[in-house]
Amino acid sequence: MADADDDLVLQCQNGNVAAFEMLVRKHQQMVHALTFRMTGSVADSEDLAQEAFIRAYDQIGSFRSHAKFSTWLYSVAVHVCLNWRRDEARRFRAEASCAEEIFAGHSESAPNEMAQQAQAALMKLPARQRAAIVLTLYDGLSHAEAAKVLHCSETTVSWRVFAAKRKLKRWLTTPMARELPMNGGGKEGAFEHE
Amino acid sequence: MVEERRARSNMSDFELESKLKSVRVPEKTDGYWEDFPARVRSQLHRPAVMEQTRTHWMPQWAWGSGLATACVILCLSLGPALQNVAKDERALQRDAARFPHQLHLLMADEHGMQYLVSE
Numbered sequence: 001m002a003d004a005d006d007d008l009v010l011q012c013q014n015g016n017v018a019a020f021e022m023l024v025r026k027h028q029q030m031v032h033a034l035t036f037r038m039t040g041s042v043a044d045s046e047d048l049a050q051e052a053f054i055r056a057y058d059q060i061g062s063f064r065s066h067a068k069f070s071t072w073l074y075s076v077a078v079h080v081c082l083n084w085r086r087d088e089a090r091r092f093r094a095e096a097s098c099a100e101e102i103f104a105g106h107s108e109s110a111p112n113e114m115a116q117q118a119q120a121a122l123m124k125l126p127a128r129q130r131a132a133i134v135l136t137l138y139d140g141l142s143h144a145e146a147a148k149v150l151h152c153s154e155t156t157v158s159w160r161v162f163a164a165k166r167k168l169k170r171w172l173t174t175p176m177a178r179e180l181p182m183n184g185g186g187k188e189g190a191f192e193h194e
Numbered sequence: 195m196v197e198e199r200r201a202r203s204n205m206s207d208f209e210l211e212s213k214l215k216s217v218r219v220p221e222k223t224d225g226y227w228e229d230f231p232a233r234v235r236s237q238l239h240r241p242a243v244m245e246q247t248r249t250h251w252m253p254q255w256a257w258g259s260g261l262a263t264a265c266v267i268l269c270l271s272l273g274p275a276l277q278n279v280a281k282d283e284r285a286l287q288r289d290a291a292r293f294p295h296q297l298h299l300l301m302a303d304e305h306g307m308q309y310l311v312s313e
Contacts, residue, residue, distance in 0.1 A: 017235060024231040033219045042220055053234045115216040122214065137211060169205045172213055 005069035012060050020060070024053050027070060030139075031077050037134045038081035040123045048084060052077035067148075074139070075149045078131050121171040125164050132160035133168075282307055 005026070011019035031052055036045035056076045063072050122130060128150070135146040136157070143161070147154040285307055290297055298310045 017238060020238070021231045021235050024234050025227075028227060028230050032222070036219050037217075050230075050234055050237065054237050057234075057238050112216060114213055115218070118213045119217045122217065133214070137214060165207065165210060168214070169210055172210065173205050 006065050009060065009063060009065070009069055012057070013063075020057055023069070027073055028053075030070070031073065034074065034077050034134060034139070035081055037122065037138055038078070038127070038130060039084075040119055044084075048080055049077070052080045055080055071145060071149060074135070074141075075151070078135070078149055079151075082127050082131060117172055121168050124171065125167060129160045129164035129167075132157050133164045136161055 005023060008019045008023050012023065028049065031049045032045060035048040035052065036042065039045050039048060052073075056073055059076065063069065122133065125133065131150060132146060135141045135149055136143065141149065143154045143157045146157045150157060282302065286300065289307075289309060293309075293311050296311045298312050300307060300309050302308070
């Protein structure tokens with residue numbers, strides 16, 4: 001077995017819950033980072049991270065060891081985020097508070113305007129384009145790996161990354177950056193698809 | 195407008211990535227990371243059991259009742275037709291015995307079986 005997680009996965013598949021808890025411990029930070037970048041909200045990212053692990057446990061029987069467990073877990077977590085239906089009120093609340101939450105743990109430094117704009121721009125992207133950016137840019141996956149996670153072709157990932165970068169450049173370039181809404185709005189947005 | 199376009203085209207991928215990477219994931223306390231796996235574990239059995247119950251008896255019940263209904267409908271609709279076929283077959287055997295080697299044509303219509311008998 002090539003993957004270091006495979007032994008734990010095998011134990012999970014045989015009903016060992018403690019083995020799954022060890023997998024959670026190992027991958028919890030990665031999943032939290034992913035769900036945070038997909039939602040822009042600390043509270044929602046915690047809920048979604050928990051939901052992702054519960055979903056992974058339910059589906060662990062379908063995992064085959066020819067894939068890396070972390071890639072498979074990425075896929076489960078991304079789809080939990082993509083399928084997450086947020087109503088307008090939640091969306092507005094999340095986007096309005098996201099910049100504040102980013103710096104909640106960094107009270108010693110003043111909120112960085114550039115990071116706020118970047119997070120707001122990221123939240124303005126359609127969900128699938130945001131997922132492509134999060135996977136390739138933040139998590140360093142290749143387009144081929146991201147395609148496996150997102151269950152689409154490599155070309156589709158490349159297109160989504162290209163389209164997302166084009167929009168982000170436009171939104172983050174001054175003076176356009178000043179027009180970025182910090183509380184949602186606009187046609188493109190949080191969990192609308194392309 | 196021209197200035198905007200120039201600014202947009204001036205931003206490189208590297209600059210964009212630097213800006214995006216300036217967004218940091220909020221740090222959590224050690225306590226949170228310690229508690230989280232146990233919190234997930236406490237949630238594991240509840241939905242799994244519910245789903246298992248649902249997936250075990252619901253489809254079986256649906257398929258079973260559907261199959262039973264289909265059988266009843268099939269018996270009710272085919273029963274009389276099969277009886278008629280058996281009746282026609284008996285009549286044909288009887289008439290074939292009455293006219294050996296003389297039955298040339300037979301057909302069924304609303305009046306029953308019709309024969310063409312040669313001399």
